[in-house]
Amino acid sequence: MTKRPSLVITRRQAIAGASALAALPLVLPSVGFAQASEPIRLAGLVSLTGGGSPFGPSDRMAHQAVIDEVNAAGGILGRKIEYFAEDDETNPEAGVRAARKLIDVNKVSAIMSVFASAVATAVLPLCWENKVMMLAIAAADSIAMLPHQGYFVRTQPHTELQGREFANFAIKRGAKHFFVMMPQTPFTDSVMKGIKDLCGPKGIKVSTLVYDAKKTSLRSEVEEMMRATPDLLMIGGYQPDDIVLAKDVYRADYKGTSIGFAYGLTPQFIDGAGKEAAEGIYSIEPVPAAGSAAYARLKTMLKRDQLDTYVCQAYDHVNLAILSMAKAGQASGTAIRDTIRKITDDSGVKVDNAPDGVKAIADGKEINYQGASGPCRFDEHGNIIEVEFRLNQIRDGKIVVVKS
């Protein structure tokens, strides 16, 4: 026979409960102290594998280098910063798993440098629901249109803008027929729209073909392109599918001009596709602020002669997150959201790194952060406002800047 639980409180239980209540005020301050002394947590959700893998490792290094520098200078708000990095595999499923870990287990305030639009689209709802700030590279127009409540900014120009750059290239070259080949991504439609909107009125015929990026051969798709006899071709994928596409385009003996996104047409692309297939392909790339103090500083930090725009953006993400929290006097995603547009004040002291900015804020000054990727100003949707592009071309196995 089991003993039934009793609802009657015994004298011993009453004394224990009262003692616990009495001791509560003694315990609470120490709980508060523990929170204040805990590190501030920031995360990089970077692409270490998959299509974004040429850039993720450098992004992670930039994050870590800045955080080490800030910690060496004493941290912010009297607390050290702890950094977590997870690989999103350039894949939304893996990205969501990694983001859940960062948000639920690591309790981070910001997720930085999300590269692929598909990953950012999948992860952003987790961010705004948990009041975690996302500072992204991902460029699909649709991401900024999500109801993110301000928990999203990106330093990469949105994709319709990039599409217009491709259209301008077509117009300047006097192209007659522009054939656009892109994988299925959240930004495919907006890039194609940007191209059509500008090319159409100029009388340039635009044909489009959306392919499955996971395929190991795109011969039939290339045959379709060849039948259309375009004089300008867009190889518009990420690095792995660009390799497959470029090889098949070379084999098909395409004689026209080819162009694509710089993030797909990397030095590793040249290795993978081979020099013959890569030769002559143009790429369009948002220009980092190569003349800026932040750019020079990042080059020294990473011990590199040249930097791509994505590592510059990663550097800016971590600086923006830290400076926003320092300015807000609070370490949270909401604090970053509410303050990120207040640290690029034209009248403020120009700063190019977090330690100097933190010091200026502590001195009561307004600051104007000048990033390695450019001025980091965002519109109400989180889109970067000021951006410039440059044109590269692969010549003799090297990527050469043609026009900046």
Added chain:
Amino acid sequence: MERILQLFANGVMAGAVLALPAIGFTTIFAVLRFANFAVAGHMAVGAFAGYVVNSWLGLPAWAAVLAAFVFAASIGVATDHVALRPLRGYRALTVAIASIALNLMVENALRFGFGNAPRNFAIPLMRDLSFGPIHIDPQQIENTIIAVVAMIILFLFLSLTTTGKAMRAVADNPALADSKGIDPDRMARIAVAIGMGLGGIGGMLIGLDASIDPLIGFRSILSVFAAAVVGGLGSVPGAVLGGLVIGLAEELSLLALPSTYKAAVGFLVILITLTLRPRGLLGPRAA
């Protein structure tokens, strides 16, 4: 009409390459009765072995193909011995799930050793050959020949050698084969070696056409699985037929569907085939 012929040619050649790992997949299933998804990782092992022999050691393509088979087979037997063999007594689904875990380990080991960057074989790219309105890449022809030769050798092995006949006996009736004194463990090792070895060649041939990276097999495994299922799991001729059916279906679907639906076409073919013939086109017990 020209377009149909071109797509048909592309489909046949894609199917021939797909058939090799599909034969590997089905061979392992025939003897061990579980779906071994680690074939994907071993496709990558074969591709990297071929790459090392061709690009680093400077040996010709045939030596690279041989290396792809030998390395993928050896590593396949070793990983099977360590990771999957202890689970043989469990349900097929358990072992199949374990094979997915093994696949991740193999891919990550390659990533650790070679990195993620795509790599290219030291074989010059060639322009397409024209046969009237049809354009065919010489590399595709070479890949198809290699795939066909590998299949012929396998068929001769299974038909003419004592070991091959013993393997078929185990695949057909394991209990009867056991009563005849055929060592099931030895047959299992040979089946894994052949399966992973053929997967390795398949991975290398795909790499010759595109480029190689640790996920080369992962990207192809759904089509490989579809080919094996359509052909009839456990049937080697079925895997060849399944490879061709999937290759042709994916390419010819472009006549009616956008390219992005290519992968879905494979599964549509599975659905139709299994509805009409539940054990696949040439399944071992098909009526």
